Amino acid sequence: MIRVAVIGAGEWGPNLIRNFHNKQTSEVVWIIDRDAARLDEVQARFPDVQVGENAEQALRDQAVHAVVVATPTSTHYALAKEALERRKHVLVEKPLTTEVKQGLGLLELATRQRLVLMVGHVFVYNLGIRKVKEYLDGGHLGKVYYLSMVRTNLGPIRLDVNAAWDLAAHDLSITNYWLSAEPLSVSAIGGTWINQEVEDAVFATLRYPQGVLVNLHASWLNPRKARDITVVGERRMLTFDDMNLNEPLRIYDKQLNDVRTRPTYVDSFAAFRASIRKGDVTVPKVPPGEPLATQCAHFVECIVTGKQPFTGGREGIAVVRALEAMQRSIRAGGREEQVALSS
Numbered sequence: 189m190i191r192v193a194v195i196g197a198g199e200w201g202p203n204l205i206r207n208f209h210n211k212q213t214s215e216v217v218w219i220i221d222r223d224a225a226r227l228d229e230v231q232a233r234f235p236d237v238q239v240g241e242n243a244e245q246a247l248r249d250q251a252v253h254a255v256v257v258a259t260p261t262s263t264h265y266a267l268a269k270e271a272l273e274r275r276k277h278v279l280v281e282k283p284l285t286t287e288v289k290q291g292l293g294l295l296e297l298a299t300r301q302r303l304v305l306m307v308g309h310v311f312v313y314n315l316g317i318r319k320v321k322e323y324l325d326g327g328h329l330g331k332v333y334y335l336s337m338v339r340t341n342l343g344p345i346r347l348d349v350n351a352a353w354d355l356a357a358h359d360l361s362i363t364n365y366w367l368s369a370e371p372l373s374v375s376a377i378g379g380t381w382i383n384q385e386v387e388d389a390v391f392a393t394l395r396y397p398q399g400v401l402v403n404l405h406a407s408w409l410n411p412r413k414a415r416d417i418t419v420v421g422e423r424r425m426l427t428f429d430d431m432n433l434n435e436p437l438r439i440y441d442k443q444l445n446d447v448r449t450r451p452t453y454v455d456s457f458a459a460f461r462a463s464i465r466k467g468d469v470t471v472p473k474v475p476p477g478e479p480l481a482t483q484c485a486h487f488v489e490c491i492v493t494g495k496q497p498f499t500g501g502r503e504g505i506a507v508v509r510a511l512e513a514m515q516r517s518i519r520a521g522g523r524e525e526q527v528a529l530s531s
């Protein structure tokens with residue numbers, strides 16, 4: 189039984205508490221939040237767990253094996269560092285840190301002490317996202333041309349990081365996983381309307397190896413909650429809609445006809461629409477399941493077995509590296525920035 193302390197019980201923390209407090213493989217023994225009113229609410233839901241307002245209370249408890257950091261991004265580094273120094277395994281919510289050098293410091297600390305350092309890139313534990321990875325690795329789509337990713341909602345508005353750090357972190361973790369690569373360069377622009385110097389919407393284009401282009405739209409100032417991904421390949425295309433719980437994935441079988449060499453003559457709008465693509469659309473079955481439950485179980489498994497996490501320090505740093513470059517590009521008015529040079 190792995191004994192866990194969860195630091196941060198805001199919007200997201202209770203989901204982590206629920207998953208770790210299963211009393212089979214793990215239990216939550218501390219919930220820490222510096223907001224006393226919030227602690228009262230969470231205590232009502234988990235009455236058998238000790239609560240406290242200061243992380244130190246849980247960190248000095250020798251009975252705690254692992255610490256989960258679910259506080260705002262700007263606090264991740266200090267809390268994770270402190271927990272590793274106290275010889276606790278650590279799961280940090282995404283994004284891992286706000287700077288690459290902080291992430292490298294955490295990784296070095298965890299490696300030296302033989303502790304698990306994992307980042308909550310929850311989409312890597314989503315069975316639909318994993319199915320797409322199988323299609324891509326199996327060459328089902330042919331050569332990948334480009335990805336387009338839209339992640340929007342109305343709120344929640346962050347004060348410590350912009351919409352890219354908050355939302356595009358997910359898309360970068362997905363893309364790095366799918367392509368088994370990191371971006372080479374990024375150009376991005378952002379708009380700041382609500383709070384000074386915190387972009388509410390970011391539009392970014394990244395170049396990955398093999399000429400793959402990735403376009404991201406991340407915004408918390410949008411009327412529609414969207415989690416839309418399109419992958420365009422040489423032989424097939426696919427869409428992944430995380431808002432569609434039953435049928436998130438669609439595969440489009442046939443590519444556009446080559447209109448240059450074989451022009452088709454059409455004399456009506458309906459015929460024109462029909463000429464664009466032919467072929468089946470398939471809706472592969474994606475088994476149900478809570479990705480966060482899989483992520484939490486994997487963290488416990490890594491602690492028990494000593495396995496390397498799927499989303500460890502390296503994967504966390506890779507996302508932060510791209511976000512740092514994206515931030516530089518926004519500050520430089522959209523100039524293309526090399527990603528690798530930022531670390």
Ligand SMILES: NC(=O)c1ccc[n+]([C@@H]2O[C@H](COP(=O)([O-])OP(=O)(O)OC[C@H]3O[C@@H](n4cnc5c(N)ncnc54)[C@H](O)[C@@H]3O)[C@@H](O)[C@H]2O)c1
Pocket residue numbers: 195196197198199200201220221222223226241242243257258259260261263281282283308310344354
């Ligand atoms: N994986 C996902 O899909 C997902 C979804 C939402 C949020 N998140 C991540 O989870 C983290 C928290 O997000 P949220 O939406 O719950 O934010 P939130 O603002 O709702 O909650 C954060 C909580 O942390 C507490 N806190 C802040 N600093 C603290 C400290 N030093 N010690 C103890 N408590 C402290 C605050 O009082 C607050 O209750 C962020 O890193 C965010 O990126 C991940």
